[in-house]
Structures are given as structure tokens and as C-alpha cells.
Amino acid sequence: xxxxxxxxxxxxxxxxxxxxxxxxxxxxxxxxxxxxxxxxxxxxxxxxxxxxxxxxxxxxxxxxxxxxxxxxxxxxxxxxxxxxxxxxxxxxxxxxxxxxxxxxxxxxxxxxxxxx
Numbered sequence: 151x152x153x154x155x156x157x158x159x160x161x162x163x164x165x166x167x168x169x170x171x172x173x174x175x176x177x178x179x180x181x182x183x184x185x186x187x188x189x190x191x192x193x194x195x196x197x198x199x200x201x202x203x204x205x206x207x208x209x210x211x212x213x214x215x216x217x218x219x220x221x222x223x224x225x226x227x228x229x230x231x232x233x234x235x236x237x238x239x240x241x242x243x244x245x246x247x248x249x250x251x252x253x254x255x256x257x258x259x260x261x262x263x264x265x266x
Contacts, residue, residue: 151168151169151170151171152168152169152170153166153167153168153169153232154166154167154169155167155231156227158199158227164231165227165228165229165231166196166227166228166229166230166231166232167225167226167227168225168227168228169224169225170223170225170226171209171221171222171223171224172203172221172222172224173219173220173221174219174220174221174222175219179203179224180224180226181198181201181202181203181224184196184198184201184226185198193250194250194253196228196229196230197228197229197230198226198227198228199227199228199229200225200226200227201224201225201226201227202224203222203223203224204222204223204224204225207222207223208220208221208222208223209221209222
């Protein structure tokens with residue numbers, strides 16, 4: 151998984167682009183999870199702008215290496231851009247962000263983010 155700051159030409163703004171190879175063994179994709187979280191109005195999660203699994207871009211390693219699962223190329227674009235840990239002004243600010251990351255999905259919801 152890699153993350154990039156990207157430029158959204160259509161809306162003249164910077165966005166966050168997450169580029170990853172997702173294992174096909176995973177039942178629910180991160181993209182589906184974001185959509186469900188937003189549909190259920192969960193707080194403190196990134197605003198999903200776009201996302202896609204590129205089915206034409208799949209790994210072939212699993213054909214030659216026993217025990218490896220196939221992976222599909224996935225991209226997710228969010229409105230919010232994260233900051234490096236060293237950029238937080240103090241421990242309280244960092245702990246507040248961490249608390250939001252851990253409590254964002256509401257406790258009664260079966261939905262959980264795959265990457266925190």
C-alpha cells in the first residue's frame with residue numbers, strides 16, 4: 151500500500167490517493183467499507199471521493215507460488231490528506247486524532263475500517 155497527495159483537476163484541489171494491491175481472500179473491500187460507513191453516517195472517517203478495483207490488473211504470482219492468493223489493483227481517493235506524526239503540535243492533538251480513528255465506527259456497528 152502506498153499513499154500519495156494527488157491533484158484533482160476537475161475540482162482544483164489536492165486529495166489523498168491510496169494505491170494498493172488487495173488480496174481476493176478478503177471478504178469485504180475497503181472501498182465497500184467506506185461506502186457503508188458513510189451510508190450509516192459514521193463520524194471521524196475520511197470522505198470518500200472515488201475508488202475502483204481494476205479487474206484487468208491482477209497478480210499472477212499465485213499461479214507459480216503455492217499458498218499465495220491473487221491480488222487486484224485498487225485505488226481509493228479521499229478528500230482529507232493525513233499528516234506525518236511529527237507534524238502534530240502536541241501529544242493531546244495526536245491522542246485526539248487517535249481516539250477518533252479508534253471510535254469512528256460507532257460501537258454498535260459491525261462495520262470496521264481495515265486500515266487505521
